[in-house]
Amino acid sequence: MFDYGKAVCYSGYREGQSPIRHVYPTYEEISEDLLILDKYFDYIRLYDGSQHAQTVLKVIKDHNLKLKVMLGVEPGGEISNPNCPWGGLHTEEEIEFNKVNNYKKLDHIAALANEFKDQVLAVSVGNECTSDWHPGLMDPLTVAKHVKYVKSLISHPVTFCEGAYYWMTKGKPIAEEVDFISIHSYPLWQKVNIDKALQMNIKDFEDNLRTYPNKDIIFTEFGWATMSNEQMDSTQTNEENQKEYLNQVEKWAEENKITMFIFEAFDEPWKGSTNPIEPEKHWGILNVNRSPKKWFSSKLKK
Template sequence: MPPSSKNVAHYGFAWVVLAVATLAGLAWWWNLGRPVSLPDAPSSRIACVSYAPFRKPGETPFDLHYRITPERIDEDLHALSQRFDCVRTYSQSNGLDAVPAIAARYHMQVLMGIWLGGVAKENEREIEQGIATANANPKTIRGIIVGNEVLLRGELSPRRLAEFIHRVRVATPATIPVTYADVWQYWERYPQMASSVDFVTIHILPYWENEPVAAVDAVKHLEAVYTHMQQLFPGKQLMIGETGWPSAGKLRRSAEPSLVDEALYLREFLRYASTVHMPYNVIETFDQPWKRVMEGTVGGYWGIFDSQARPKFPMLGPVTEDPQWWLGWLAGVAGTLVFAAIGGWRRHWHGAAGWLALLLAGFAAGTSAAWQVRQMLFACVGWPEWLLASVNLVAALVVASALARRIAAHLADHHDHSEPAPWWRFGSLFALVLYDLLLAFNGRYLDFPMGLFALPCVAYGVFGLLTHERSMPSLEQRFLACVGPLLAIVPVVQDVGMNKVAWLWLAMNLAIALPVLSAWRFHAVRLQPQQA
């Protein structure tokens, strides 16, 4: 029996989806390898940069017993002195009290940090060590930063913080100014803190704003905030204590972490800073893997250098997001070969249409899997995360390849003769909705694992276009198909519709859910006369 006009339309749309998925994989990886022209920085030298040396696996400032050796600090500062005039530290622990003395060897200045928190004993140790370090290195220390974002974290009151600042000021040389550092909104909230410091140190991080700012507009935002804070504290010297842009992580509205955007922001910021002669400090020297535990992927990628101490981008000329972009295309070719082998094994169909479907599905799946592997390289910390991510990716590829075999059979002979593997679909739906829940209620630091879930979602979406299920989907599948898209709307709303990745995530939820809902409706309508 010839296919109905409705089925022909569905088959045509299935071909369109396969073609679009293939072209999307081609375009996405090509875009990563495209050199992007950016404005040059006025100089490769930077006035000051945050220095936290915890860039190797297992290193973290939370382990107070771990000490960075003086030899390691010397190696770092020797290299940094070629590009930076000053470094900012955040604490006296972990051997960082040695930084000022070592920095003097390379004629560098130090903005020395004293870390304050909610533990009184640790605060006392930091204060005492900070005072001793300042008194021993008065010519090297440009300023003392007593506390970093402690008001933001709510760990000290303004009154108690002011007492600590006063204590440090009277116990250290008068030639060393003392300050406190926090995000600019908290200086707005507690303007009385300005009377306790010699200069006001503000953090302006456009990516982390309550209303995130895209990289292309970020320096204009910084300029507006800086002007506003000058008006708020007239006659008080103002310093930008932290500013920068991440090179990887979650998109927030239109603020996208990327290598190109990090280079764009830093270059434009340095051009602006050179015109107004402001004191500033850039965050930060190295990418730091330990921050990914606290802030998700994005926390580990604020460095000007990567965790191997290699420069991430030049200060002049075009910038390429990923020089190894061609590996994505290579993965697509590998996907076509694997899917062709799986789909052609013991096949019961003939013709070029089936082979073409396998090639398109295989290339799209290969580029999607490579996308997910790239994200894993940025996001995974430790072998448990690598194991979990790898198992999930293999499972998604198994589902996608099995469905590609069935899709090829349908497109080759237009016969509707298979069911959608309900247990596989239930597992895919369950995993998707579980992640939907995390994104909806605790998604500030979570990435969208697009490459992973695109595999089963697109595959089930195409398969659903080609088949009419003979039986009612299970209650569990119907429930998950209803809940998933509703939860996926939450990230779209949270980012006020500006996050393109959130829209794609919603589309993937709909792709796997709509065939279930369609089959539910079809069987519900068919059963009504029988029940009557």
């Protein structure tokens, strides 16, 4: 397990860019981003092994930045999921393809971890893909096998990132294999207001700690959106509340030496629906034009 550090999830897609369309940020754009983040953070988290991730690792190495990277894999679904209205259904042929291709993705991410050994902090074999709403649904037993496989290929710690609730309900076979548990906790999605938000995060942590008392636990996602449509209480989603919430959580994390990855570094306009106030587009601590929002602005001034 690694030492406590300040951490943030990073995805550098700007206006007109999208991982879906394979339009990636340039080396220069990623350099600009990471030079900003390196001023305050120790760790960043990535979600796949795409060109974006490879450029991030190269920039960190070339610029000799202190940032270390949690690499990730986005596996293709191995279970058809009728509970997911956006791409959860898979044919038998697609499932068989994904089963083989997922191991290719694991091989690729392990190769990156070994190539950039000094820049990599840890590797996650998936993101929320045991959740019953996920389009790329995976059996927890399969995820556990993936963890074990990657651990055989690299010397870095290996984890799996999932919501706090699903770790407790589905995560036991995975917990037996991971080096540490990585939970996600979002008060806004649970309709919890700013005055009780930190308490929800603490409860999620303590509930998982009771379930897995012999495991280190970190947060690989938590955050506060600054704009939303009807999916959330729009009176809660603003920069003032983001600043208050992140200050509260950061204080608790520092006191307890629990690494927590803020979701996320920059707003991402490609995400979610075409609605410009879709909350998925507005979790950043910086705007898409790279200007800092209130919380991060206050940190950069110190």
